[in-house]
Amino acid sequence: xxxxxxxxxxxxxxxxxxxxxxxxxKNFPRRYRSDAKAVHQPVDTRGVFTVQYPExxxxxxxxxxxxxxxxxxxxxxxxxxxxxxxxxKVCPPQCIWIVRxxxxxxxxRPQPAEFNIDIxxxxxxxxxxxYCPFDxxxxxxxxxxxxxxxxxxFVYDKKALLVSDKxxxxxxxxxxxxxxxxxxxxxxxxxxx
Amino acid sequence: MMPxxxxxxxxxxxNEAVPGAVMGEDAAAIxxxxxxxxxxxxxxxxNPELRFDYLSNLTSVDxxxxxxxxxxxxxxxxxxxxxxxxxxxxxxDPEVPSVVPVWLGANFQEREVWDLMGIRFKGHPNLKxxxxxxxxxxxxxxxxxxxxxxxxxxxxxxxxWPEGHYQRAEDRARxxxxxxxxxxxxxxxxxxxxxxxxxxDYAELREEVTPGLVTQPFIVNMGPQHPSTHGxxxxxxxxxxxxxVALEPIMGYMHRNHEKxxxxxxxxxxxxxxxxxxxxxxMANNLSYAVAVEKLTGIKPTERAEYIRVIMVELTRVMSxxxxxxxxxxxxxxxxxxxxxxxxxxxFILDLFEMTSGSRMMCNYMRFGGVARDLPPEFLPMxxxxxHNRLPRKVDEFDAxxxxxEIIKVRCQGVGVLPHETxxxxxxxxxxxxxxxxxxxxxxxxxxxxxxxxxxxxISYPEGDTYARYLVRLGEIRQSLRILEQALKxxxxxxxxxxxxxxxAWQIKPPKGEVYGRTxxxxxxxxxxxxxxxSPNPYRYHVRSPSFINLTPLEAMCKGHKVADVVAILGSIxxxxxxxxx
Numbered sequence: 001x002x003x004x005x006x007x008x009x010x011x012x013x014x015x016x017x018x019x020x021x022x023x024x025x026k027n028f029p030r031r032y033r034s035d036a037k038a039v040h041q042p043v044d045t046r047g048v049f050t051v052q053y054p055e056x057x058x059x060x061x062x063x064x065x066x067x068x069x070x071x072x073x074x075x076x077x078x079x080x081x082x083x084x085x086x087x088x089k090v091c092p093p094q095c096i097w098i099v100r101x102x103x104x105x106x107x108x109r110p111q112p113a114e115f116n117i118d119i120x121x122x123x124x125x126x127x128x129x130x131y132c133p134f135d136x137x138x139x140x141x142x143x144x145x146x147x148x149x150x151x152x153x154f155v156y157d158k159k160a161l162l163v164s165d166k167x168x169x170x171x172x173x174x175x176x177x178x179x180x181x182x183x184x185x186x187x188x189x190x191x192x193x
Numbered sequence: 194m195m196p197x198x199x200x201x202x203x204x205x206x207x208n209e210a211v212p213g214a215v216m217g218e219d220a221a222a223i224x225x226x227x228x229x230x231x232x233x234x235x236x237x238x239x240n241p242e243l244r245f246d247y248l249s250n251l252t253s254v255d256x257x258x259x260x261x262x263x264x265x266x267x268x269x270x271x272x273x274x275x276x277x278x279x280x281x282x283x284x285x286d287p288e289v290p291s292v293v294p295v296w297l298g299a300n301f302q303e304r305e306v307w308d309l310m311g312i313r314f315k316g317h318p319n320l321k322x323x324x325x326x327x328x329x330x331x332x333x334x335x336x337x338x339x340x341x342x343x344x345x346x347x348x349x350x351x352x353x354w355p356e357g358h359y360q361r362a363e364d365r366a367r368x369x370x371x372x373x374x375x376x377x378x379x380x381x382x383x384x385x386x387x388x389x390x391x392x393x394d395y396a397e398l399r400e401e402v403t404p405g406l407v408t409q410p411f412i413v414n415m416g417p418q419h420p421s422t423h424g425x426x427x428x429x430x431x432x433x434x435x436x437x438v439a440l441e442p443i444m445g446y447m448h449r450n451h452e453k454x455x456x457x458x459x460x461x462x463x464x465x466x467x468x469x470x471x472x473x474x475x476m477a478n479n480l481s482y483a484v485a486v487e488k489l490t491g492i493k494p495t496e497r498a499e500y501i502r503v504i505m506v507e508l509t510r511v512m513s514x515x516x517x518x519x520x521x522x523x524x525x526x527x528x529x530x531x532x533x534x535x536x537x538x539x540x541f542i543l544d545l546f547e548m549t550s551g552s553r554m555m556c557n558y559m560r561f562g563g564v565a566r567d568l569p570p571e572f573l574p575m576x577x578x579x580x581h582n583r584l585p586r587k588v589d590e591f592d593a594x595x596x597x598x599e600i601i602k603v604r605c606q607g608v609g610v611l612p613h614e615t616x617x618x619x620x621x622x623x624x625x626x627x628x629x630x631x632x633x634x635x636x637x638x639x640x641x642x643x644x645x646x647x648x649x650x651x652i653s654y655p656e657g658d659t660y661a662r663y664l665v666r667l668g669e670i671r672q673s674l675r676i677l678e679q680a681l682k683x684x685x686x687x688x689x690x691x692x693x694x695x696x697x698a699w700q701i702k703p704p705k706g707e708v709y710g711r712t713x714x715x716x717x718x719x720x721x722x723x724x725x726x727x728s729p730n731p732y733r734y735h736v737r738s739p740s741f742i743n744l745t746p747l748e749a750m751c752k753g754h755k756v757a758d759v760v761a762i763l764g765s766i767x768x769x770x771x772x773x774x775x
Contacts, residue, residue, distance in 0.1 A: 100356075116357070
């Protein structure tokens, strides 16, 4: 009970305090510019941990998932979804609503007539993307989605959900290349048969 | 390995000692006659060859023709698997004897069963609702109870596909159609059930300190909005001056009937919901649920998946214990400095989770038979850097910052003492139990996954006070780092990409049966009791949550201490309200 423990703790706190200034000065001009790029904090980061959002942003990992989007082929304009309904079935909070389209003869066509996701209910689990057999539904990276109203703004229809495969390849370069490769192999195997 | 439990031999022994106690056996359990239940439990607890001194889990199942109360008991002396006891209850008027006289840990769990399933426990000291409010109509876990906006008994709902015209739940079932009232309920004359429970006899506590000056105790409601309660949690304290005379935890503010949701879901759909139980340790919750379902289905995960799981869960343990120091020190008044130091380390661990699973907190990463995705290439270098260099240094820094701090010692030593036997009897688990001198860690006591391959020590301290709980957590971080070092080395021997042992399918149909799977999460023993009827949705899904049951001994720990110490004691239990209220 001589106060040495407290004093030692205070020294550690003081060291953290000094480091926060050292690191801040090191990054001085960049940290306060409005065009600052995404920051990545390496494992040996010391001192300042705060990121000056929205001027600075943390790096987004490729697998980061916010909400689902539907992919269409940018060359043909054809959406990949066949309205098989697996995403609607596996969705834990049941927030995906699909109307299957019908041809003039009344038989179902492999295309959704309506596709709605209530993202105010969506729990961003990623099951829809994981279990989709056609790579048609994927998890997006956009997360700044605030709106002034909550009842209609967060029910995304097909138009709001569709993004091109090029956009997807930009946000998810590794996964898109892997899936492209898998599709190519599948097509080759099919052609060989 | 611990000896496995010979159920039939125990049943024979029990029937000999307490004639008429055993009604029979089924595949998983011994059926006990409710009339002899307490005697049978006392025998199992006190018999020197059996010593079932720890009530791990108590729950109930609603079968079409009867209710069943299920007890999972185990021994902290011999360790190993749990023994399941079952006792039936009548459908029309369910009542079974309370086992609180045998295991004090049954207190909150029996109140929960009464609250959600409506089974009364004869002889329970304080049988009232715990998660819902007094006056709630109905018992929501019964199969005939329908919640607001009820759509269909099980998911997937047929309205979503192929004719899934979007409709809000509020429009589908208007308010009024979706709420249950008692048949004679009248809003004009309704009087809420008063909540003025007497915790103590006030007449006894009135005393005349100086002639003519009578003092009397008074009630203070601490919470639900209070910075020290770690969420919306209330403690009703009866105070004599500043000393706690009685304490009652009041919870359920975040109750969402997790178990009913779980029974509606298909098996895999529960995985993201387990993330939301203890939202600090979602990876550990995922593992616990996966272990339970794998036990039920007999699926065995691949070698690489096992290593990935262990790495993720041990990182979670490091992170959760570090954060718990931060919370404890916040509660003691060291406002946010240690907490933010702890969160810095957590940031890197969450980065690892995000790059692998796609989410920082709601990971939803484990699957039955493996994990969702393989590790990205940058994971292992970063994890090794973290485990070998940064985290050990930071743990030492915490050690230097806190352990010998005189203020912390004065505030924590001798505060909230939970003696050895009491801790076991109260079903405390995790660091709370081990700080009371019980060397009981499920990773050793009932090994799951591949924990039998790693070299680590079970940390335990005999004092049982708040300081010992802190020391246990500090020691456990170091042991977790040891496990991580070994796992990060051994994972190189496994085949990359081999992460799922079964075909990827969104629906599984486990065989009929029931299982109690449990793992050691940072907070304590997290167990899942699952009953399968062979359909794609669980018939019964019960969560034994460590935070909830660790609150049972709170009153025993706090009695006689000052209000400021209650805050420290609650901080040292390290509860997460998402898991307490479920």
